[in-house]
Amino acid sequence: MKKLRTAIVGCGKVGHFxxxxxxxxxxxxxxxxxxxxxxxATTLGRQYGVRAFDNVxxxxxxxxxxxxxxxxxxxxHASVAVAALKxxxxxxxxxxxxxxxxxxxxxxxxxEEHRRAVGVVCQRRFYPxxxxxxxxxxxxxxxxxxxxxxxxxGWRDRxxxxxxxxxxxxxxxxxxxxxxxxxxQLDLLQWYLGDIDELYGVWKNVNxxxxxxxxxxxxxxxxxSGAIANILVSNAQNxxxxxxxxxxxxxxxxxGVQTDGGAMFIAGVSTITEPPYNDIWTIxxxxxxxxxxxxxxxxxxxxxxxxxxxxxxxxxxFLTAVGNHTxxxxxxxxxxxTVELFTAIYRSKQKNAVIKFPL
Numbered sequence: 001m002k003k004l005r006t007a008i009v010g011c012g013k014v015g016h017f018x019x020x021x022x023x024x025x026x027x028x029x030x031x032x033x034x035x036x037x038x039x040x041a042t043t044l045g046r047q048y049g050v051r052a053f054d055n056v057x058x059x060x061x062x063x064x065x066x067x068x069x070x071x072x073x074x075x076x077h078a079s080v081a082v083a084a085l086k087x088x089x090x091x092x093x094x095x096x097x098x099x100x101x102x103x104x105x106x107x108x109x110x111x112e113e114h115r116r117a118v119g120v121v122c123q124r125r126f127y128p129x130x131x132x133x134x135x136x137x138x139x140x141x142x143x144x145x146x147x148x149x150x151x152x153x154g155w156r157d158r159x160x161x162x163x164x165x166x167x168x169x170x171x172x173x174x175x176x177x178x179x180x181x182x183x184x185q186l187d188l189l190q191w192y193l194g195d196i197d198e199l200y201g202v203w204k205n206v207n208x209x210x211x212x213x214x215x216x217x218x219x220x221x222x223x224x225s226g227a228i229a230n231i232l233v234s235n236a237q238n239x240x241x242x243x244x245x246x247x248x249x250x251x252x253x254x255x256g257v258q259t260d261g262g263a264m265f266i267a268g269v270s271t272i273t274e275p276p277y278n279d280i281w282t283i284x285x286x287x288x289x290x291x292x293x294x295x296x297x298x299x300x301x302x303x304x305x306x307x308x309x310x311x312x313x314x315x316x317x318f319l320t321a322v323g324n325h326t327x328x329x330x331x332x333x334x335x336x337x338t339v340e341l342f343t344a345i346y347r348s349k350q351k352n353a354v355i356k357f358p359l
Contacts, residue, residue, distance in 0.1 A: 004319055005064055007032035007089075009056055009080050010071030011044040012164070014094055018069040021312040023048050027319045032063040056080055060087025067322060069315065070094060073166040074174045078103035081118070085110045092119040092318045095183040097335030099174020101343055101359060104336040111332060119318040119328045120335030122187040123310035126317075127276045128297055129257045130188060133247060137192055141283045142249025148193050148221075148229035150185045152177075152243035152260070156235040161211050168211030176213030178203065178342035182233040184259060186338045187330070188245045189231070195224045195337070196357045201345030206236040219345050231345075246280055256280035275301035 006022045008015050011033055022030040031050055035041040038054040045052035053059035060068070060083070068084040070077055070093045077098045081091045085107070097120045098104045111118045124130055137145055154177075166172030173179060178186075190196070201219035208215045216234040223229070239262075246256035261274030277294045281287060314330070321328035344355040 002323070003027055003029040004066040004323060005029050005031045006067045006069070006319070007034065007050075007059055007063060007065045008044075008069045008071060009034045009059075009084070010073075010076075010094075011035040011037075011040045012071065015044065015069075015071040017308055017311045018071055018315065019044060019048055020308060021315045022069065025312065025316050025319065027316070027323060028067075032059050032065060034059045056083040057087055060084055060089050065089050067092065067319060073164070073172060074099040074179060075103075075166075075172065078106050081107045082110045085114050085116050085118075088114070088116070090117040090318075090322045092121065092315065093332075093335065094121045095187075095335070096120070096174075096179055096339050096342075097332060098339060099179060101336070101339055104332075104339050108332050108336065117318075117322050117328065118332030118335070119314075119321075120330050120332060120338075121311070121314055122184055122330050122334075122338075123314045124184045124188065124259045124276070125191065125329060126310045126313045127257065127259065128300070129276045129278045129293065130245075130259065132278055132293070133188075133192060133245070133255045133257050136255050136283060137247065137249075141286075142247065142253040142255060143251030144227075144249060145193055145225070145247050146227050146250045147248040148189055148227060149246050150182075150189050150229070150231045150233065150244070152182055152185050152233040153237040153241040154181055154235050154243070154260070155238040155240040156181075156208070156215070157238075158210060161208070168208075168213055170212050173213060175342060175346070176203075176205075176211070176215055176217075177233050177235045178214065178217050178345060181235060182217075182231075182342070183338045185233065185243050185245050186231070186341050187334065188257070188259070189221075189229060190337050190341065191334075192245070192247045193223050193225065193227045193229060196341065196344075197222045197224045198354050198356045199341070199344050199348060200354045201231075201348040203345060203349050206234070208235070217342075217345055219348070221341075244279060253283045254280050255283065275306070
């Protein structure tokens with residue numbers, strides 16, 4: 001397969017993850033970076049020996065870019081993606097796809113019009129422990145999935161919210177814990193249980209009175225399959241604890257993954273403190289495998305750059321899909337589902353009502 005000419009828009013903390021992957025992957029020819037700050041783009045461009053731009057359209061044309069990784073703040077995703085798509089590029093967007101459903105639909109309609117692919121970064125799907133849950137469901141080992149739950153109890157301090165000017169505001173971030181920290185777990189829940197029928201949700205700001213957005217949210221969800229789930233996500237627990245996604249089947253078996261443990265990971269600031277692992281596994285005859293998997297995953301985690309390797313795997317998956325004209329593991333439609341979920345929680349809080357899907 002020929003190499004795809006790749007580029008980045010957004011040269012902040014997460015942009016460095018993408019740059020490293022694009023410079024290393026065999027199916028990538030990393031050619032350009034772009035930022036509203038040409039100085040910032042130039043600094044990153046020099047590090048990797050690629051061209052620097054402050055205009056997406058000019059980058060797409062002048063550098064003949066095939067694939068763009070978008071690493072800007074959430075409310076900018078749509079404008080950058082549309083410019084790249086119109087320039088003939090496929091786009092891989094950092095989560096969430098956008099901060100509003102209107103922006104999601106703008107991206108997806110533009111991609112369809114220009115026959116280009118859209119992917120969304122949710123690299124936790126590539127964790128071996130998360131994959132095992134999906135494989136067990138697909139193999140029918142828990143019967144029909146009937147109950148699910150997401151619990152993510154984390155912490156963000158004032159220094160975090162002051163690290164970038166866009167954090168903690170509705171205009172700059174589009175929301176709080178639901179938009180920024182929880183999309184990984186919300187994505188996994190829907191990957192495991194399917195499309196949502198309706199939900200009732202609430203959100204609060206528990207102990208971050210210096211930001212506009214929520215630090216805590218909860219919801220009760222009913223899926224079109226008949227499954228039910230609850231969601232509890234928060235940035236209000238100090239010290240941070242864990243993020244977990246569990247699925248329970250109608251044959252009584254349960255499977256689950258702890259995606260995050262200890263202090264919550266912050267790109268470019270902190271490390272991942274605990275390896276992801278399967279924390280629940282009661283499939284008959286497989287209970288004994290839990291300890292072996294945990295040891296196996298811990299060894300793999302410690303032998304690789306855990307901050308980076310799963311980003312690289314997802315970027316590689318997207319580039320391979322573009323090159324082969326196939327569907328990536330996580331596409332734009334998947335990304336829209338997460339935005340639809342957190343949008344429904346915001347609307348449910350506003351209306352104090354059950355929200356039916358689709359929105």
